[in-house]
Amino acid sequence: MKVKTKSKKVNKAWLNDHINDPYVKLAQKEGYRARAAYKLKEIDEALGLIKPGQVVVDLGAAPGAWSQYLRRKFAPKEAGAGGAAAGALNGSIIALDLLDFEPIEGVQFIQGDFHDEAVLAQLTTALGGRAVDVVVSDLAPNLSGIASSDSARIALLVELAVEFAENHLHPHGALVCKVFHGSGHSQLVELFKKRFRVVKPIKPKASRDKSSETFLVGIGLKSR
Numbered sequence: 001m002k003v004k005t006k007s008k009k010v011n012k013a014w015l016n017d018h019i020n021d022p023y024v025k026l027a028q029k030e031g032y033r034a035r036a037a038y039k040l041k042e043i044d045e046a047l048g049l050i051k052p053g054q055v056v057v058d059l060g061a062a063p064g065a066w067s068q069y070l071r072r073k074f075a076p077k078e079a080g081a082g083g084a085a086a087g088a089l090n091g092s093i094i095a096l097d098l099l100d101f102e103p104i105e106g107v108q109f110i111q112g113d114f115h116d117e118a119v120l121a122q123l124t125t126a127l128g129g130r131a132v133d134v135v136v137s138d139l140a141p142n143l144s145g146i147a148s149s150d151s152a153r154i155a156l157l158v159e160l161a162v163e164f165a166e167n168h169l170h171p172h173g174a175l176v177c178k179v180f181h182g183s184g185h186s187q188l189v190e191l192f193k194k195r196f197r198v199v200k201p202i203k204p205k206a207s208r209d210k211s212s213e214t215f216l217v218g219i220g221l222k223s224r
Helices: 006-020 022-030 037-047 065-074 117-127 147-168 185-195
Strands: 055-059 092-097 107-111 132-137 169-180 196-202 213-221
Touching: 022 037, 037 065, 037 169, 037 196, 037 213, 055 065, 055 117, 055 147, 065 092, 065 107, 092 117, 107 117, 117 147, 132 147, 147 169, 147 185, 147 213, 169 185, 185 196, 185 213
Parallel strands: 055 092, 055 132, 092 107, 132 169
Antiparallel strands: 169 213, 196 213
16 A cells, blocks of 8 residues: 655645746746845845955855856856856856855855865965955755754854854955744844844745745944
8 A cells, every 4th residue: 555655745745836936937047057046136136235346255055056146247248148158257256065066167166064174264265365245155054854953053054154254254245144034043133233234134035935044134244
């Protein structure tokens, strides 16, 4: 006798939602690797964070949709809307992730664990003493389903991103960081308020309604 498990039902429902998702279709049409590109696009268009000539660090970059969006913002004007033209970009993008990353022209990729000091040292070397204008972090841990454990893992990644921003960000720069509503969220908001002059919580339309995912944007470091 076959038993239809709940997980199979959930997977089927997710797959159906994914296939019919307008942002998934748009990503396929516009050549983005993931629908996540539109989350950063919405945040950027709302706050005007990304400008040609900047140095941007993309944390948790795989599969690369955010780096693709950044590349298109920095592409030569003759590249057009798709940003596909070859040539030097007007800006620098350094991407980091534990996972493999299919190369994107003009994007410097460092593979490794963001917890690892040696990996952070590589990132610092890649910056070559340059201040970072914007740090974008789509970092997220593998969730266990145990609320207390997951909230601690999420908080650690956010705290690491904030620490990196404090060490490398231009005084007027910005940090965009993925967080999740739930246990520990209010403490992360307070952390941002302590470290940044302006804090904007944003839930992009491209984030699924069912998801607890949201984003915190900190602009302008407070002097310590």
